[in-house]
Structure formats: structure tokens, C-alpha cells
Amino acid sequence: MTAYSLPGFNAHHRINALVLAGTRQGPKDRLAIHGGVSHKALLPIQGVPMVTRVVKTLASLPYIGTISICSEDPSLLQKAELEGYDFITAHSGPSASVLAGLHRLGTPLLVTTADHALLQADWVHNFITLQQKNPTDIAAAITSREHILKDLPFETQRTYLKLADGQFSGCNLFMLNTEKALSVVRFWQKLEAERKNPLKMAQLLGFRTLVLYLVKRLNRKAICQAIQRLTGATAQLTVLDTGFAAIDMDKPADLELADKIFKNNLLNPSLPA
Template identity: 30%
Template sequence: MDTPSPAVSAARVAEPKYTGAPVRMIVLAGRDPRGTDALARSFGKTHKCLVPLAGRPLVAHVLQTAAVHPAIESLAISVEREAFEGLFDVLSQLPGRGIAKLVEARENLVDSVLAAAEGWDGPVLVTTADHALLTPASIDTMIAAMANADAAFAMAPRDAVLAAHPQHLHPFLEFADGAYASCNLYAAADPEALRAVEVFRGGGRFAGNAWGVLRAFGFVNLALLSLRAASLFDAAARVSRRIGQRLAPVVLHDGSQALDVDDAATHAAAEALLAQRPEPARAAVGTNRSRQALG
């Protein structure tokens, strides 16, 4: 794994926050506020997270991976209340120990993350319900990154992404050291570090939220990035200074980690890649996770 740039505030890095504490995984499963998702509609579902994939609802794949990971003791699924009933069956089948809860999605991404983190005082991982190919190795790498960072985000190099999914259509972010795709996987050493998500208030993806980018980078830094003059790690260092937190990019060389199940093509690609993997391990303790729904 690449290490954070030494340009990131050395004084802050000298006192890492993460101490190997249990982790809460937040899974964003809410519906696009602009309308019903086309993939969900094609399967007759109100929410994409309930679309079947390889014999199970889409969200079940990421939840299964998280539920059997030894570091994750709490799961919080952010989704509209109307989808609670459809997710109860998914939660009832989860192995492992700890708590899995449903949290009503808020009006925007930032408030949804903060609501899902409420009541938890340890490290947090955030991903999306369509991250069906999430691996334990990616979780391990993100947790390790928190030893020297307040927050971390995962990226995959273009060649690795295209090797796993040659038809990848989402735009790559261009930096001086190459092009990368977002893996929709984020980490925060504690709830205070979730302040970094305030950069994205107003919704939208990172690449499409112009005002969020301007607030994070500043006009000069944004110009440098637009000219591809900064490397990924230099860009992260600039944002770190801007928001007052150590923000570390984590490069995942498994290109499948950048595959979101968004449409029929990516659904087929994810199903094919899942078929190449061994069946996920089942925890010996069985389905004894505590489940609850919150308002």
C-alpha cells in the first residue's frame, strides 16, 4: 500500500488516532432523490440495494463481507424507511456478532453519514450498497491507513480497473502520476474525523460537485489539478492542509474495487466476477446479530 505523502502535516501524523478499536461500517443504500433508479425499476424494485445479484439482494454482498470481518462490530445501513421491511430479511441472514441497524436516510449524503455514525465513538468505514465486490483485503487496507491518517479514501489505477472491467465508463480522475477511479470506500479514525464529509455537503459525486471541490482545494489548487500538475498524494496533502485533517489516499490494485453496480452492463460484470470467487465464509456462530431500526 502506498504511504501518505510526507507533505501532510507532520505534527498531526506524529499522534495517530487509530488504536485498533472495533469499527462501524456504514453502508449507504438510499435511493437517488432525483427519481427511481433505472436498474431498480428494471427488476421491479423501489431501491437498487434490493436488486438481485447472484441469488441475493445487491446489498447482501457488501453486508456479508463486512459481517464476517473480525474488525467490524457494528453495521449501519442508511436507507429510506420504506425499504426497511425489504432489508429485515437481509439482516436476519447475516452471520457474525455485533449490531446491524437500519438508519433512516437523510436529505443529503452528509447528513445520512453523520446520522449513521451517531452513537459510535470509534473508527468508521463508509461504502455504498452497490459495492458488491468489496473484499476483506480492501477493508484491511483501509483500516491500516487509519494508523497514520484522520480520514482515508480508496482509489484504483486506471490499468487495474480496465483489467478487471474493460468496459468501465465512469470518468477517471487525472493526476500527474496517472489516472485513478474512485472505489467508493472511505475511512475515518473517529466520528470527529467525519468532518471531512462536510466538503461534500450539497450532494453529488466528488467530480461533479464543483463548489465542494472549490471549498476543499481552493482556486489555486484546483487550477493545478486541472492542469494535472499535482500527483494524487500531493493533491491529498493540499486538501489536508485546507480542511485541517490528515487525508490519505489509499491505492487499491484490485481494479474490481472500482466497479459500482449501476446498470445492466455493470450488473452483468459484477455477477461474472463474483462467479469467479469462492463462496464467502460463513461464521460458525450463525445468524445472531442484534438488529434494530432507528427513526
């Protein structure tokens, strides 16, 4: 079994973690309906609720401290056999829930989602190790289209952000290293509030950023510079070398893909059984 360690982190100084397992307000999640469960987070992957897989993966890292599960329903812990773990009541949207997690757990804080069902300790450790080499207030894990095409022998539809330096997909892993990350989360709240108004979102992001994207000159560095300009917080987009990290469970096809990955033993043993 791999021994994971980080310089400066020990029993008295750990990274807390927040797992977002809430359900957006409105109609019941279609994937939860498809799987016949009360919450999408409880969907079984190879017989284990995916939120349980995520939490157990995080718990396998010795420098992870308190793990909080954020949901609107406290009974989720019992249903997922996670009694004893910390619980935070979900708010109206993911950004508000992350803000609540920050106030409760402080920084540094690792954030991921309950539907990150294939999450492995190696990915988390590599993400934290890579972004620590160039410390910033906040970091987000991404992976390239090339890695996804190389790692996944099955046809899969992913959402890509097309930048001047490549096409990338998010990995639902974030590190909030300092209190300045609060300003990024508050800005995220503003964007989330305007998600149905593209013009307003464009105004919030700034004319320069929009023009760079339209003329295909927006790259990762420019995005991080824009974040700093808009929030005062330094940021980085950390590229992971595995395409599997971009897979989350949003639709029935994703469940089928996860099943194929397990049946073909494509993941290494760091994922809990």
C-alpha cells in the same frame, strides 16, 4: 479461510461500519426499475441482494463491530433478510447520512455503499491495514486504471480522476479514523449542496487546487494537502491493488459485468455465496 486480525482491535475495541443504502430524493432509481425491485440495494447478484452481500462480507471480519444500514425505508432490512442489524434513517444526501452515522457510531468508522456488490473481505482488510501504516484522520480507497485494465478482461466504462501521478477510480471505501473527519464530511456537504453549480464548487475547492488540476500537476499528495488546508483534517488516498474494487452497480451494464465476473470465477472465495 483467511484469519483477519488488526493490532489494537479486539472484542472490546472494534471498527463500526456504515452501509449507505438510501435512495436520492426524486424519481425512482432507474436500476431499481430495471430490476423490478423497490430499492436498488435489493437488486440480486447471483440470487443474493447486493446489500446482503456487502453486510455479510463486513460481518466476516472479526474486528468489525456494529454494522448499520442507512436507508429511508426500515423494511429494507426484512426484504434483504438482515433483521437484527442496526438501522439508521437516511438523510437528504450521502454526506448528511454519513454525518448521522458518525454521530451514532463514532470513530473509527468504515463507510461503504450497498451497491458495492462485489466487495470482498480481503479488500476491506488490505485497505484498513495499508492506511494504518500511515494513520490519518480520514482515508479513501482508490485503484489505478492499470489495475482495472489488468483485472477486467471485459470491456467496462469507469470514471477516472486524471492526476499527475496516474489515473484513478474510487472504490467506495472510506475510513473515518478520528473526530476530525467530521470537518471533512461537513465540507463534503457544502460541495454536495453546490453540485449543480461548478463555479461555486471550484470556489470552495480553492483557486490553487483548480489551477494545479488544469495544468495537470495535481497529484494525490496535493489533494490530501488541499483537504487538510480546507478542513484541518489529515487525509490519504489508499491505492488498492485490485481493479475489481472500483466496480459498483450504477447501470444495467454493471449488472451484466458482475454476472460475467461470477460466471468466469474471477473473484476469490472471500466473497460470500
